[in-house]
Amino acid sequence: MGLMNGIDEKFLKKIPGAPVIMTSIEWIINASRANSLWTVTFGLRCCAIEMMHTGATKTDWARFGFEVPAASPRRADVMVVAGTVSKKMVPIVKRLYEQMPDPKYVIAMGACAISGGPFVYDSYSVVYGVDKIIPVDVYIPGCPPRPEALIDGFIKLQKKIMTQKFRK
C-alpha cells in the first residue's frame, strides 16, 4: 500500500503489547480503496502522453497508491479521461465506463475533457466536456496539466474517497 492519507489518531489505534489495531470498518474500506486505485489503460489525445509520463519513472504515481494501469476496464477503479472526446468516441468511452466495476471514479484531465477546450468554437466533432456523457469526480485544468497536477488530482480523489459514508 502507498501512503495512508488522512491517518488520524482517533481512527487508527495500536494496542500496546499486542499486534492488533483498532479502527472503523468505514475507514479501513475507504483507505483500502483510496490507496489501490487502478486506472484504465486508455488515452484519447495529447493529454494521454502526459498521463503516461506521470506513470513513468520520473514522477511515478505508484508512490501515492495509484498503482498499475489495469489492462482491462473490468479490473479498474478509476478512469482518467485524458484528452478530447470526439462524438465518434462517445460510444466507446461509455462502454468502457459501463464495464468498470463499482465503485468507480472518473477524472477529467485537461481543458478538452472539462469543456472541449481549444475546440469549443466551430467544431463539428467534439463533445463539450466528458461530463455530458459520464459523471466526473475530479477536474484537472490545464492544456495539458503537468504530471504534478495529475498527481494532485489523484490525491484530491483519494481525499474524496476517504469521506465516503456507508451509513445513510
Add this chain to the structure above:
Amino acid sequence: MNYQEILEKIKTKVEPIYYKEDLGVLNAEVKPSDIKKVISFLKDELKFDWLNFITAIDWPENQNIEIIYYLYSNITKDKVVIRVKLDRNNPTIDTITDIFKTAEWHERETAEMFGVKFLNHPYPKRLLTIDGMDAPLRKDFKCDDLKPLPKD
C-alpha cells in the same frame, strides 16, 4: 523532369482543361471522366509511385467541389498535382482504389467530409464522422451544437 516535360507527356494522353505551375509543381486540371486514365498513366509510365493524399476544396461561389490528387515519385523525386472539378450538387467520380490501394481511406475521408460519391469504391463506409453527419467541411455546413467563433 521539370513541369513542362511532365505536362508534355500528360498532353500525349489527355488534354488538360487548365494548368498552372505552383512552386515548381505542375497543377493540371483534367476532366472527371479522364481521372483513371491520367492516374494510371502517371503511375505506370511516368513512375509516380506514391499517392501522397487526396483531398477536396469547396468552392460555393462557382458551385464546384475540386478534388485534388497529389502524387510523388520516389524514383525521379517529382511531384504533380491533378485537379478535378465536380458539380457541387451531385459530385460523383470514379475511385482510383484499383490503381493506388492507399486511396481507399483518402477517398472515404473525402467522401464523408465533402459529400463526394466515389463510384465502385470497395468499402464505402464512414471513417471519421458519426452517422447522420453530412459534409462538415463544406463552407455552408450547419449543425445544432456548433458554437460559432465570436467575431471580436
